[in-house]
Amino acid sequence: MPEQLGFDFGAMPKKLVRVTPAKLATWADCPRRFRMAYLDRPAPPRGGAWAHNTLGAVVHNALKGLFDLPAAQRDPDRAVSLLHRQWKSEGFRDADQAAEYRERAVGWVHDYVAGIDTSIEPVGIERWVSTPTAKIVAEGRVDRIDLRDGELVIVDYKTGRHALSADDARGSQALALYALAARRTLRKPCRRVELHHLPSGTVAVWEHTEESLGRHLGRAEEAADELGLASDTLAAGGDPEILFPPRTGNQCTWCDFRRSCPEGRAASPELEPWASLAP
Known part of the structure; x- marks a missing residue:
């Protein structure tokens, strides 16, 4: 044994908890939602798309595509073309609403690209x-x-x-x-x-x-300690309802797992998928 040979290696180092900002935000928002999103297998069914999330993803993808191009090709019209290419209509009320917000997004992207130095090469x-x-x-x-x-x-x-x-x-x-x-x-x-x-x-x-x-x-390390302990205890057979209780509030309106959470449904009204779009 190592101890008999005069070596003392001490306790095994604690495993580092891997976290992303999204994981930490989900844990802070609602432990039950964290469990459903990251631990339950199979995961409960998620709700449908939200129009504001679709809008954000399209804009992000268009700007990513723009900066993937050579600097000489990064102009407002090319950015708009990329937005049209990336466009999706999930979560919008109908084709008219989707078209309205598509035009808004066109204006956002065009003006943004016109106002920045597109010759920079991001790292x-x-x-x-x-x-x-x-x-x-x-x-x-x-x-x-x-x-x-x-x-x-x-x-x-x-x-x-x-x-x-x-x-x-x-x-x-x-x-x-x-x-x-x-x-x-x-x-x-x-x-x-x-x-x-x-x-x-x-x-x-x-x-x-x-x-x-x-x-x-x-603060991130404190939250990681909490969610790591809860996750390890769950894996060892702990009670998921005790370890990952629901934290109800207005955020329940937007939860992807609302249909699987009676407390969340009781805590907030159900809204249409386009409710968070700017008027």
Whole structure:
């Protein structure tokens, strides 16, 4: 035995919990939803598409396609062409509503591309980044990562109905974790995070410090401890209803697993799939 030979290796190191911003947000939103999304096999059936999610995905895909092209081809008309090519109508009320929001998206993308320097060469487009810490592996896919004056900048596209502020950028755990993971993956400093809100044409900016990044990381590690313990206990035969209780509220309206959660259905009204579109 190692101990008999004078060696003491101590306890086995604790396994790092792999988390993405989406996982952490789902856990904070509702432990039951987390279980249904990431642990239950087979997973419960999900609800149908939401129009605002379809709209966001189309815009993201069009901008990804634009920056995949050579710089000389990145102009507003090409961006609009890519949006038309990517267009889907899932979740909209009817063809007329889909056409209306398609035209809105055309305007957003055209104006956005016209207002930025498309000659830049991002160091990441839909780039997967990852970093281990003392307790977790934080990872995720970033919309765009720029390199400006020797430092990385996290760019996140937004298409929601409300404009965003510096407080939104400062308070985003996702952006902070992306910054930490990007600087580890790409080996360059990263402090600046930006929310590019296409409908309003605004950019919300925050410059993190080591202290502010550390606070976000600390909260992520605390949540990862909780969800990791609950997941391990479930795998060992624990009661899923105790380990992953529902957390009800307005968020239940939008839950993909609403049909499988009676508490969620009782807590909030059912809305049409296009209800979150800007009027």
